Amino acid sequence: MIQVHNLHKHFKVTRHHQGRLAGVRNLLTREYRLVKAVDNVSFTIQTGELVGYLGPNGAGKSTTIKMLTGLLVPTGGDLVVNGRIPHQSRQQYVANIGVVFGQRTTLWWDLPVIESLELLQHVYRVPADRFRQNLSEFTDLLDLKPFLHTPVRSLSLGQRMRADLCAALLHDPALLFLDEPTIGLDVVAKERIRQFIQHVNRERGTTIILTTHDLQDVEKLCERVMIIDHGRLLFDGQLNDLRERFDGRRELLVDMAEAYEDVSVEGAQVVARDGWQVTYQFSRSSVTASELISRISQRYRIRDLAVREPDIEATIRRIYEERLLET
Secondary structure (H helix, E strand, O other): OEEEEEEEEEEEEEOOOOOOOHHHHHHHOOOEEEEEEEEEEEEEEOOOOEEEEEOOOOOOHHHHHHHHOOOOOOOEEEEEEOOEOOOOOHHHHHOOEEEEEOOOOOOOOOOEHHHHHHHHHHHOOOOHHHHHHHHHHHHHHHOOHHHOOOEHHHOOHHHHHHHHHHHHHOOOOOEEEEEOOOOOOOHHHHHHHHHHHHHHHHHHOOEEEEEOOOHHHHHHHOOEEEEEEOOEEEEEEEHHHHHHHHOOEEEEEEEEOOOOOOOOOOOOEEEEEEOOEEEEEEEOOOOOHHHHHHHHHHHOOEEEEEEEOOOHHHHHHHHHHHOHHHO
16 A cells, blocks of 8 residues: 655755844855755555554654655655555545545535535545445534534534544545544544544555554554654554563552552562552563462452553653663
């Protein structure tokens, strides 16, 4: 589906002088610095994958997406999507992709939602039967019916995002780009959109690239993640591999059947106690959860227990702060 090899995108940024006569110097001389927004990035995405593309602000995520959608021309490297080079065959290429940007809308601001969707039917030349089928399915899944006849400018952010998702998929694109699709939404709206994204990926086989700062989106939707920073791809692999490599600490919450003064156990550290509930922290590289549970059950009477995986947000934050992927 997507093949990216040694992709580069460089920008020349004007260097501004400061101090006395700076205005004159800026007018008479032009000095530039080279910004490597994307620097030697390579990856392959197979048909039907749902991939999280992560990175801090300014890391190169948006630049990569703009090249993948054909909005920007690469400085160097190879980029092929579905057998096409995005910026060379724009009209044919965009007919088979969908794009949703959390901060922008593809709908007409002053028109009711249904009229925007009907206009898009003609833009993408969607057959009438297929349009009605898709519209009916998406209306049910996204609960669009209450505001289908409401002007787009009068929609809440969550309603507009749901309408934009419908608009992006009316023409059955094989590839969908989602840029911050849950930004600014409440918990209920986020969950509805996540369920819809899962449905489209699993039931329709749509390939999806998701960029987001909401790491709950990643945890609930993505098995594979790519991390970019300073224009370079630092990690490409399974979400579980990321956890194991950079934050192998897990927690075991145990409800004891009675009070114990000493609840220590080999291979784990007691990090919290609340009444008869004890929280152990352990490294997956030194002991498995089943081994630890066996050790505890041999020493203490247990009423209930649960294993808690490391929080992905804390893991990603630690990677950025400690620059672990650069070592």
